[in-house]
Amino acid sequence: MSNQGRIRIGISGWQYPRWRGDFYPVGLPHVRELTYAAERFSSVELNGSFYSLQRASSYRRWHDATPEDFVFAVKGGRYVTHLKRLRDVETALANFFASGVLHLGRKLGPFLWQLPERVTYDADVLDAFLAQLPSTAGGVAALAARHDAKVADPFFEPADPSMPVRHAVEVRHPSFKTPGFYDLLHARGVSCVLADSAGRWPALDVVTAPFEYVRLHGHTELYTSRYADRTLEQWADRCRSAASAGRDVYVYFDNDAHGHAPHDAMRLADALGVLAAGYPD
Structure with a gap:
């Protein structure tokens, strides 16, 4: 059906030494791990971008190492969410978007902005932050052009x-468990992460966006x-x-400590009959 949403199942990150010899075959070169994961999942959550600005060449390499229909979710920098706590972040956002995310092209999926446990709900701060988030690739470029050195x-x-x-x-x-928070997200078309x-x-199992x-x-x-x-x-x-309601769904497993994440992700994909490309089998 034309209004059927798409389901993508993936993992949060892919570079885990514990996975080598388990999920990753013995002897698989480390530089091949993303390609190996991308043959089994339709998406991964790129979390290195949370810890530091990545190089433009890295985004280009990740783009080239994955299939045409692959999608990256990109985790926003902790400098914005954890250190600045969403305040006075225009330059920080410009730097983040200028670091190379547009090299992902059509493989650029959702940006994830994860707030720390100590940050409490402040409607004014959150609304000001959401207002700065670009809704198109052109908007990303316009904000990125204001980067600094x-x-x-x-x-x-x-x-x-x-x-x-x-x-x-x-x-x-x-x-954050309040209607005001959900209303702010809904007004901006931003998804409330479950x-x-x-x-x-x-x-928080509340639908606030088309995905x-x-x-x-x-x-x-x-x-x-x-x-x-x-x-x-x-x-x-x-x-x-x-998906039946027409919403795209992105699911990422982050239970990586004992290597369960990729195996659980494959089991969920199998239960859904979802191929690596993200379509129902």
Whole structure:
């Protein structure tokens, strides 16, 4: 059906030594790990961008190492979310967007903005931040052009300036569990991340955008536990329901501590009958 949403199942990051010899075959060159993962998933969450500005050449390399239909979710920098706490971030956002994200081209998926647990809901601060987030690749380029000298090799030339750009916000303080927060996201078309964190942080299951963004950090033990078959079936039902309503769904497994993430992601994809390309089998 033309209004059927698309489901993408993936992993949060792909460079984990513990996965070598388990998910990754023994002897697989480290530079081939992204390609190997991209043959099994339709998306990955790029989380190195959270810790520091990445090089434009890295984004280009990641683009070239993945299939045409692959998508990267890009995690926003912690300088914006954790250090600046969303305040006075125009230059920080410009630097982030100028660092090379547009090299991903059509493979650029949602930007994830994860707030730390200590940040509480402030409607004015959040609305001012959301107002700065570009909704098109052309908007990304326009903001990126205001970068400063911290970006050594800026790149902000969109292949298609009209390409839509999506954003999702993950919060970790219970003060965000309020209609005002959901209304702000809805007004900007920003997705409220549904995070499963073994009860550590709020699980906000509220639709605020034409797409849904799910992060599975571990159902019974944060970052560590394996997902049971029954729990994955419940998530599969959740994904089917959203897709049937016409919403795209992005699901990323972050229970990587014992290497469960890629295996659980493949099990969920199998339960949904989703191929690597992200289409129903």
